[in-house]
Amino acid sequence: MSHYELAILGSPTEAERAALVRAIATLVGDFGIEIGRELILHDGASVAGRNPRAAFVAAYFGGVPASDVEAARMLVAQSAPVIPTVGPTQEFGTCIPDFLQSANGLRRRGDDEPMRELAAALLECIGLLRQQRRVFVSYRRTEARAAALQLHDLLSARGFDVFLDTHDIRPGDPFQEVLWHRLVDSDVMVMLDTPTYFESRWTRQEIGRARAKEIHVLRVIWPGLEPNRMTDLAETVYLDADELTGSDGPIVDTAADAILLRVEDLRSRSIAARFMSITGKLRADIVKIGAEVEGIGAHRAIAVRLLDQRKVWAYPIVGIPTAEILNDVVEKARRAEQQGIPVLVYDHIGIRQAWTAHLKWLDEQIAAVRAIKVSDAGWELAGWEA
Template sequence: MGIYGIGVLGSVTDQQRLTLQATLRGMLDDFGLVIGTDVVVYDGASVNGRERRAAFAAAYFGGVPHTDLPAVRDLISTNSPIIPILDPPQDFTTNIPEILHASNGLRCRPDDPELEELACALLECVGLLRRQRRVFISYRRIESRAAAMQLHDLTAARGFDVFLDTHDIRPGDPFQDVLWHRLCDSDVVVMLDTPAYFDSRWTRQEIGRARAKDIQVLRVVWPGHTPSRLTDMAETIHLDADALSGPSGPIRDEVADKIVLAVEHLRSRSIASRYLSITGRLRADVEKIGAKIEGIGAHRAICVRLPDDQRIWAYPVVGIPTAEVFYDIADKARRAEQLGAPVIVYDHIGIRESWNAHLKWLDENIATVKAIKVSEAGWTLAAWES
């Protein structure tokens, strides 16, 4: 029946349905998930037969007359998220049924023909992508300050939490500690690759540590610049000579929009890569101590059978865990009817010491969910007690 479900309802055209499924298929490939097996896509006629314990979200395409209303009412009764979708000229109150007026919607964008923004929103709702949308801009101030500030504003307008060192480190904060903390919690690094970029040890470290954490890099290469082979594996956008308004930017509007859309495209690949890195390290440690992975459950929970026959459900977490993440994992485990306290598995490298102390306090004082560092998984699980 699948461990994830996605509904496509309302006045959706055949082309929109095919486009959305193709985009979802590409994103799900990064997670090793298959549409039809792991992820089931429903329409208005079939959605009531979905697996009720599976993570689920739906898109409702607006139109007149309103369609699939019985399915919408059923989804609302089970608190399933529904995203209203509109074409640019449509009016929300006319084309979206009143029962959905309390839900925030999305407008299809002319610069997003593949419906990537909608696909990402659906994967966020089912828990495959984080709801936090975080971008880190890496640049040399002396060469690309104006472009960096422009991209900060554009990506923020698309719903991203954007880190730019001149904007996001408070006076008195330890500069490098905060910078590495925010890098570790980012989905994509936008690298403004200017001629002197690698002359700075700080920018060299930013890219090196992003790669060490399996964070995808979007390289934006300045006109006439030959990029370093150190970043040849990065997704790349080359700027033409007329792409900049000045030596340090800003970037011409249509090119800047292309960069922001590329960030959206890279995000799912980056999160999938980081997730697979954590699960791979967890699997290796589990096998070292004679335990085994028994399978994958709802919400990507990993079932681990320990040598003494205890069974735990491990939840790999990408980025920096928070109290909200602890609550979300506990709620998911409850709805999936998993026995025992769920276990958050995370990578603590790069997280500020004060935040690691906070996570330790949460682990010691919240009984309904536990947390372990992936680098210590085998050591911790070898002495695990329910």
């Protein structure tokens, strides 16, 4: 049975449909999911037969005249999420049926023919990619300040929550504690590799800790630099001398746009790697205590059969848990008709102590969901009391 189902409705061209399917296949492949098995793709004719228990979203391609109108109207009546989308030159009000116009639409960009942005939005709706889109910019202020500020603004304009130390740490906050907290909640690190980047222990720690947390790194290399062994596994963008308008930036538009697209590409791989890491640790501890993993359910929930034969549904999450995420887990478990109290599993390394105390308080106050550290999973589940 499928755990995820997507529909492509409306008036996409054959090339647009094929590009979106390829983009979806690439992104879900990072999670070990195959189209046709764990994920089903529908069109206007088949979407009425979708599995109501599966995580679902539809993309509606605008056009004149409108197509698949009744299928889209049916989904709206069922409160299923539909993302209206138009091309770079199309008019939203003309090409999208009126009953879909209350939903926030996505205007496809001319530089995104592979449909990366739309595919990512669809996967965010079904919970494979988290809805928070977070990037950490690592740089030396003396050498890359203008480029860092430029990328901060460009990524923010594309819907990313970008951490830049000069912008995002409030006066009086413990600088390094907040910085590490924001790092572990990031999807991708953009590293501006300038001549003395590795001469600072702070930037060395940033790149080292990103790799320790399996956060993917995009290394933007200043002209003429030699590779460093700490970044052997990083994705790289090499800048030519004429792609910098000054020694510290900004970066010329074409090169900056290429960096933004690489960040979008890396994001799903980074989230998948961290998800698989948490899942692997959880599975290992389940085996240690003599319990059993029975399978994977909707939203990548893991069914755990304890020694006393009770079933627990565990939800590994990437990044820092919040009250909103706890509520999201409760809603996902309810929609999937899973019995018992769902368990959110997270990696606590790098999270601020004040936030850890907050999570403990939330866990004590909220009866509908539990949260446990993946490092404590075996210990907690061995003595589980709902």
